[in-house]
Amino acid sequence: MATTDDVMPVAVVTGAARGIGLASSQWFLARGYRVAMIDTDGAALCEAAAGLGDASRVLAIECDVSDEVQVAAMASQVAQQFGRIDALVNNAGVAVFKPLLETTFQEWRYVFATNLDGAFLCTQFCAPVMLRNGGGSIVNIASISGLRASSLRVAYGTSKAALIHLTKQQAMELGNQGIRVNAVSPGPVDTAMAKLVHTPAIRADYHDAIPLNRYGTPQEIAEAIGFLCSPAASYINGQMLAADGGFDAAGIGLPTLRR
Numbered sequence: 001m002a003t004t005d006d007v008m009p010v011a012v013v014t015g016a017a018r019g020i021g022l023a024s025s026q027w028f029l030a031r032g033y034r035v036a037m038i039d040t041d042g043a044a045l046c047e048a049a050a051g052l053g054d055a056s057r058v059l060a061i062e063c064d065v066s067d068e069v070q071v072a073a074m075a076s077q078v079a080q081q082f083g084r085i086d087a088l089v090n091n092a093g094v095a096v097f098k099p100l101l102e103t104t105f106q107e108w109r110y111v112f113a114t115n116l117d118g119a120f121l122c123t124q125f126c127a128p129v130m131l132r133n134g135g136g137s138i139v140n141i142a143s144i145s146g147l148r149a150s151s152l153r154v155a156y157g158t159s160k161a162a163l164i165h166l167t168k169q170q171a172m173e174l175g176n177q178g179i180r181v182n183a184v185s186p187g188p189v190d191t192a193m194a195k196l197v198h199t200p201a202i203r204a205d206y207h208d209a210i211p212l213n214r215y216g217t218p219q220e221i222a223e224a225i226g227f228l229c230s231p232a233a234s235y236i237n238g239q240m241l242a243a244d245g246g247f248d249a250a251g252i253g254l255p256t257l258r259r
Contacts, residue, residue: 008057010082011229012036012075012126014065014118015092017044019191020141020225023218024089027226029054036078036085038063038092065092065118075125085129087229090119090163091141097152108155115159116166123170127179135178137229140167141221142185144244148251160185164240171238180237182228187244190215211246 011028015021016037025035025048034057039045042062049060059081063074078085094114096107119140130136145153146160164183171181188194188206194215198206207213224243227233242248 006083008032008034009086010034010036010078010084011087011089012038012078012085012122013089013091014038014063014122015141017041017048019193020186020189020218020221021089021091022048023222024091024225025052025058027219027222028087028229029057031226033057033087034082035059036061036074036082038065038074040064040092064114065090065122066113068121071118071121071125075122075129078126079129084133085126086133086136088122088126088130088136088138089141089225089229090122090138092118093141093143095153095156097156098154099152100154103154111155112159112162115156116162119163119166123174123181127174130179131177135180137233138170138174138179138181139225139228140164140170140181140183141225142167142183142240144185144187144242144247147185147240147242147248167240168238175237180228180233182233182236182238183240184221184224184228185240185242185244185248186216186221187242187247188215189221190217206247209247209250210244211250214245216243216245 011033013021013025016025017039025037028035036059037049038061045060049058052058061074063070096111140163142163143160145157146164167181167183174181221243224241
């Protein structure tokens, strides 16, 4: 006989110690999910998980998503403890912001290993667990940088563009088996990292280029992710949703004409 825990849905969120990943974990918890929070920063992850105040429904796993052995162990641990996976949010990401000709191959591979390989590996090991209960939903977190080129983002932007295409490949094959796969491409988001590296001048430039004239919040991105994982999006598969305040739609634009 199934227990309440057996049927309570489970979400796996990578890069969950802060920012969009933490906000997504909060979104799922608030809607009755159990959540496996995955991150490489063990100390920050434990602090974030404890801060959610629901130890019975939260599983914190330190894991490098670019490492096949660690990802396999992570998926196995989630399956063993929670018995199922219904949603996977491939949010873990890293960046190297350097001019193209100064970006080393090691830096290129470092970015791709997490941003692209990580989403591939997590899907490869979590999807079979999803299929045991009839399917689920996967959301890959891409970026506006995967849609439009910009300075200093040769590795980051290209990895995110590849992730958008990986989303389509996954959606085409896994959709036949009951797993929907979509992507969210955030624009500038007011995370701790953005506050640290974006100067007042950069923030002003972004505000000028974004039709909504502001950064997004992690909670707003989490709402988009949650929607794509929910039954409300049951016929949405293989799509990319730009949660960017209109940044991509506006293109380059002419600031003088916008005023």
